[in-house]
Amino acid sequence: MKFGILLSNQYPRSDSLGPRLQETVELVTAASELGYDSVFGVHHYLGRLQVPQPLTLLARLIPVSAGMELGTGIFISTLAHPVHIAEEVATLDQLSGGRVILGVGAGYRDHEFQSFGVNPRTAGRRLVESVEVLRALWSGNPVSYQGEFFQLDDQTISVLPARPGGPPIWVGAGVPATILRAARIGDAWLAAPNAKPRYAIGNLDGFRREAAAHGRLQQIHSYPIVRETYVSTSRAQAEKEAGRFIRDEYVDYSRYLEFFGAMFEDLRQKAFLWGSPDDIAAGIDNLAAAGFDHFIFRMSWLRMPFSLTMASLELLAREVIPRYR
Numbered sequence: 001m002k003f004g005i006l007l008s009n010q011y012p013r014s015d016s017l018g019p020r021l022q023e024t025v026e027l028v029t030a031a032s033e034l035g036y037d038s039v040f041g042v043h044h045y046l047g048r049l050q051v052p053q054p055l056t057l058l059a060r061l062i063p064v065s066a067g068m069e070l071g072t073g074i075f076i077s078t079l080a081h082p083v084h085i086a087e088e089v090a091t092l093d094q095l096s097g098g099r100v101i102l103g104v105g106a107g108y109r110d111h112e113f114q115s116f117g118v119n120p121r122t123a124g125r126r127l128v129e130s131v132e133v134l135r136a137l138w139s140g141n142p143v144s145y146q147g148e149f150f151q152l153d154d155q156t157i158s159v160l161p162a163r164p165g166g167p168p169i170w171v172g173a174g175v176p177a178t179i180l181r182a183a184r185i186g187d188a189w190l191a192a193p194n195a196k197p198r199y200a201i202g203n204l205d206g207f208r209r210e211a212a213a214h215g216r217l218q219q220i221h222s223y224p225i226v227r228e229t230y231v232s233t234s235r236a237q238a239e240k241e242a243g244r245f246i247r248d249e250y251v252d253y254s255r256y257l258e259f260f261g262a263m264f265e266d267l268r269q270k271a272f273l274w275g276s277p278d279d280i281a282a283g284i285d286n287l288a289a290a291g292f293d294h295f296i297f298r299m300s301w302l303r304m305p306f307s308l309t310m311a312s313l314e315l316l317a318r319e320v321i322p323r324y325r
Helices: 015-034 054-064 082-096 112-115 120-138 176-185 195-211 235-253 260-268 275-288 308-321
Strands: 002-006 038-041 069-072 100-105 143-148 151-155 169-172 188-190 226-231 273-274 296-299
Touching: 002 308, 015 069, 015 308, 038 054, 038 296, 054 069, 054 082, 069 143, 082 100, 082 195, 082 235, 120 143, 120 169, 120 176, 151 226, 151 273, 176 188, 188 195, 188 226, 188 275, 195 275, 226 235, 226 275, 226 308, 235 260, 235 273, 235 308, 273 275, 275 308
Parallel strands: 002 038, 002 296, 038 069, 069 100, 100 169, 169 188, 226 273, 226 296
Antiparallel strands: 143 151
16 A cells, blocks of 8 residues: 655735745755655646646656655646647656656636637547657557547657656546546546545446456556645644645535535545544555555645644654554
8 A cells, every 4th residue: 555645836916935945955865854655736827826837847856765666646737739638748757867747637627628729628639649759659660640639640758758658647536437547547536535445446347347348357456545644633623724625625625616615515424534543544544445545635625734744744754654564
């Protein structure tokens, strides 16, 4: 079983970005020293928040992350040409010595699609083509590809990834149809932090069945899930310390997807890993029994003091993760 962190690399515009980025470096340095296995960054464009781009941010984190895997959770691949993604990610993989995981997704924010001139109705098909082109380019062989959105004529990538065949491609998806698509094209389904346990477990079964039906189950080596996580002495204390910050984060999300505001309290009770070390372990145990084996914790939200994030990171490493080593 592996344990990682998801960076909350999005900040109010009133924040000075330099200190926030330095906190990120300190956080990942500490996570590496505490034995975490991976670090992932989020990706958006043109938002109300400052969102440092994840590939550049991950490159900065290479020297402080030791052997941690470096991933995107997720990169909106429908808004970029796969040649661009392939070259950038291959370079990052070389710089890191083959530690990259590329998490991709179709996206959901209308203003991003509009600004990039992408019809959101085509996002699913674009995602499939993008993954196909990435894999073909990372093979190192000349690529000729004639798709609906992308065309290549006998072209070869200029930088090969350090990992033969390229980094694993994890596909973020939230509804059953897109989760089944992830089983057909991805090396893993990256389950979202707000997926309730019963929903995540049921769809993991569907993911596996679909992968098996397409002869791909043996290619699936990871079953990751992201969880909103805060650990303290008790559930009540965790809520007192961090509840208002995660609530603010979901209020911001509700500007893009309205149902997050209405569902927040239900998600807080059922989907988040929240409370004492025993509370966190019980949630992990439930999901691990179903087959999830790479837990990626997000422990920081809008305007949350860095000291609280560090305290939760350290308590999780000291009181929870050793139960699974």
